[in-house]
Amino acid sequence: MKEHETDIGNKKAVYAELQDVWVSYYNKWVLKSICLKCYQGEILGIVGPNGGGKSTLLKVIMGLVRPQKGVVKLFGHRPDKHTRLEVGYLPQISKADRSFPVTALDVVLMGLYSRVGFLKRPGNKSRKVAMEMLDRINMAEYAEKSFGILSGGQQQRVHIARALASKPKLLVLDEPSTGVDSVAQEDFYELLAKFRDEMNISVIMVSHDIGVITAHADRIACLNLQIHYHGEPDSCFEPEIMQKVYGKNLNIMVHDSRCATCLKKHEHND
Amino acid sequence: MIEIFSFEFMRNAFMAGIMLSPVLAVVSFFVVLRRLSFVGVGVAHSAFGGIALGILLGISPTLTAIAFAIAVSNAIGYTGRHGKLNSDTAIGIFFAFAMALGIIFIGMSDQYNVDLFGYLFGNILAITGEDLIIIALLGGLVLISIFLVFKELLFVSFDREVALVSGMPVAFLDHFFFTILGVSVVISIKIIGIILVSALLVIPGAAASQITDRYIPMIAIAIAVALISTVGGLFFSYYADIASGATIVILSCFIFFILFIIGRCRK
Numbered sequence: 001m002k003e004h005e006t007d008i009g010n011k012k013a014v015y016a017e018l019q020d021v022w023v024s025y026y027n028k029w030v031l032k033s034i035c036l037k038c039y040q041g042e043i044l045g046i047v048g049p050n051g052g053g054k055s056t057l058l059k060v061i062m063g064l065v066r067p068q069k070g071v072v073k074l075f076g077h078r079p080d081k082h083t084r085l086e087v088g089y090l091p092q093i094s095k096a097d098r099s100f101p102v103t104a105l106d107v108v109l110m111g112l113y114s115r116v117g118f119l120k121r122p123g124n125k126s127r128k129v130a131m132e133m134l135d136r137i138n139m140a141e142y143a144e145k146s147f148g149i150l151s152g153g154q155q156q157r158v159h160i161a162r163a164l165a166s167k168p169k170l171l172v173l174d175e176p177s178t179g180v181d182s183v184a185q186e187d188f189y190e191l192l193a194k195f196r197d198e199m200n201i202s203v204i205m206v207s208h209d210i211g212v213i214t215a216h217a218d219r220i221a222c223l224n225l226q227i228h229y230h231g232e233p234d235s236c237f238e239p240e241i242m243q244k245v246y247g248k249n250l251n252i253m254v255h256d257s258r259c260a261t262c263l264k265k266h267e268h269n270d
Numbered sequence: 271m272i273e274i275f276s277f278e279f280m281r282n283a284f285m286a287g288i289m290l291s292p293v294l295a296v297v298s299f300f301v302v303l304r305r306l307s308f309v310g311v312g313v314a315h316s317a318f319g320g321i322a323l324g325i326l327l328g329i330s331p332t333l334t335a336i337a338f339a340i341a342v343s344n345a346i347g348y349t350g351r352h353g354k355l356n357s358d359t360a361i362g363i364f365f366a367f368a369m370a371l372g373i374i375f376i377g378m379s380d381q382y383n384v385d386l387f388g389y390l391f392g393n394i395l396a397i398t399g400e401d402l403i404i405i406a407l408l409g410g411l412v413l414i415s416i417f418l419v420f421k422e423l424l425f426v427s428f429d430r431e432v433a434l435v436s437g438m439p440v441a442f443l444d445h446f447f448f449t450i451l452g453v454s455v456v457i458s459i460k461i462i463g464i465i466l467v468s469a470l471l472v473i474p475g476a477a478a479s480q481i482t483d484r485y486i487p488m489i490a491i492a493i494a495v496a497l498i499s500t501v502g503g504l505f506f507s508y509y510a511d512i513a514s515g516a517t518i519v520i521l522s523c524f525i526f527f528i529l530f531i532i533g534r535c536r537k
Contacts, residue, residue, distance in 0.1 A: 062435050081437060089435040100303065100428050101485040110425045114437045119418050146483040166436070 012039040014076070015170050015202040016061055021070030023056055030056050032226040034070070040169070043196055043203040045217025045233070047210045052224040054206040058172055061204060062087055075169060085114060088163030090173045093156050093180070098148040104158045105143040108133050111165035133161040137191060153184025157191065164195060171195070173205035177212050189216040274508055283394035283514065286405055286461050287500030293409040295492035296416055297454045298475035299485075300447060303427045309346055309448075310468035312361035314455045316342035316368030318464050321389050322375035331389075332404060332456060339452030342368050347448040351441070392463030392515030394504070405457045412450045423447065424485065461500070462515040469519045470496060477526040480533035495525050 016038040023031040030053045038044040048054055059065040060072055063079025074083040088111070108130040109122050116122045122130075134140045137157040142150065147158065156176065163171055176192075177185055193216070196203055206223075207213050213220055214233040222228040274280050301310055320338025324331030342364045350357035376386065388396050416423065425433045426443050434440045451471070458467045478491035503518030510517070 064434065084435065084437045087435065089432050091429065091431050099479070099483070101479065101483045101488045102424075102428065103484065106485070107428075110421075110428065110432075111436070113421055113425055116421070118422070121421065148483060162432075172435075 012041060014038070015040050015074065016204065017071075017073045018060065019071040019073075021060060021067040021072060023053075023060060023065060023067045025056075029225065031060070031067070034060075034223075034227055036221055036227060036230065038170070038202050038204055040202055041196060041200045042218040043192065043205065043216065045213035045220040046204065046206040046223050047213045047220060048206075048208065048223035050208055054208075054223060055174065057223060058174055058204070058206055062089060062172060085166065086169045088166065088168035088171045090156075090159050090163050090171065090176065092175045092178045093152055093159060100148060102147050103144050104134065104139060104147055104150065104154075105130055107147050107158050108161045108165055111162035115166050130161075130165055133165045134158075137161050151184070152179045153181065153188065156180055156184070156188055160188075160191065160195070164199070164201075167199070169201055171201055171203045173203065175207050175209075176205055177207060177209050185212070192216070274505070279395050279397065280504070280508060282397040282399070282402060283461060283504050284501065285402055286394075286397050287504055287518075288497065289402075289405050289409050290458050290461065291496035291500050292493045293412050293454050294458060294470045295474040295478075295496040296413060296489060297451060298471050298473065298496075299478070299489050299492050300416075300423060300427060300475075301451070301471050302475035302479060304447075306357075306451075307468070307472045308358065308361055309343065310451065310455065310471035312346060312365035313339050313343045313452050314459070314464050314467045314471075315365045317452075317456050317459060318389070319368035319370075319372035319375070320456075321459075321464075322372035322379070325381060325384050326375045326379040332401070335456045335459065336408075336453060338368055339456050340449050341452075343448040343452040344445055347444050351444065388463075389459060390464050391513060392459070392461055392466070394461055394514050397460050401460060408453050408457050412454055415446070415450065419443065419446065462518060466515050466519045470499070470522060473519075473522040473526050474499075477522070477529045480526070480529040481536070491529075495522060495529075499525060 014037050016036070018034050018036040021031060021034040021036075022029060034057065036044075036057075046054055046057060056065060060067055061074070061079075063072070063074070063084060072079055075086060077083055105127070109126060111133075112122055112126045112129060116126060131140065131143060134143050137160065139154065139157055139161070142154065142158075147155065150158065156179075160171075171192075173192075176188065180188065189212075192203060195201060205213070205217070217233055219231060220233045221230045275284075301307060317335040317339045320335035321331040323338070324334035327334070345364050346357055346360045349355060349360040353360065376384075385393060385396065387393070422433075422438055422443055423446075425436075425438055426440055430440060455467055455471065458470065462470060474492035474495040475488070477495045478488045482488050482491060499518050499522035503521045504514055506512075506521065507514035507517035
């Protein structure tokens, strides 16, 4: 197989690819026959109920979990030490300790540690890069502020600055809407699209919040142990369901059944 | 003032305290950030097994205690990450195991004149020139090695998952930290004692965290707290003729309360 496969239509490199990936924990399959592609410069949203395997899928993509079966490729290679440097990761913000004694600038600098190297200290050059990143997220004035006193939305932007400081090709986000109010969420996804365009990176984000994913992803995948749909967000749902999705919290069961319909549709289209 | 320094044991105690303060303070900084306070208690108690083994075999109890403390500390870390039990449970098991072994070793030993109380509660009379060399060497090693991997330790303490994804050697850093924790505990036993040594692995860092939210000032304040506690505690215990280890710990607790109140008032 060629190192960088190209899409026939728009000639974009495939940054992440999973071919027939199977993962089990304690003799139970949590991911079954996953086939997924994420192209350069796109935001791929993965939706599905909690326990549907979203976190495991992210770990597989980042090379932290090895599948029992199947092939994972990042930028055309199997995940290893080198591909890790090309991946930025944004965890759920609620996991960070608010009393930790670091400034916003310190947090962004952490994103450069693996490039600085073992036994070395980040120098002025790293500080400059980190300050530039803070400037790009409009938070330069908060550089010396304690990370703990920032709002959820601000912390999330600092996290994204950290994840992007080392100029990765792929950004992976776990439940980016958790702990962030709706106004900050809008700003955040705007920022994400801006970085996608300016740095031409790929973004893979998972969420149980189907409304958020369909509104901000270029393509989506519905995941519940297996992929039930993989394609454009708007062709996944009927109009009345879309209204439901945006209007209220979507019931997971409804979402599941929609995904099943999507699967049929998907096969039909093929 | 001069009188106190005319005794060799007091001079040794002060030198030991001054050398140990930065070591305990820096380790406590990470113990507090990583919420490992109870690990310090477990590791300190498990050192008892090692001391008893040294006495039984007639070799240096410090060496066997270091071996025990490092083994138990890493075992706690390992089971915490891999086993089906959390660190709390692992600590409960391992420290009981090591202490029980210690009691059996002491029973098997025919040396009845061993100062067990000195190990449990600290005995500054027992600090020899050899101990000072061990403290200087191992304490120096702990400080230098923390300095070398400081940024990695900070990252892993702050955000383990992201550190792992960005290629930090997380498992290595864990075992490294548990090892220096074990070493720091053992070299402090003679001055503070097994029962109370874990206090100085928590209080300096905890006290500093009350009045600052920057890591460099936090470490500096933690070192100051440890130094004031040990030096002040030794002075006070000498003149009041009370147990030095306990005095050091009580003084550090007072400093903690004062900084806690200052921190509250500032908010």
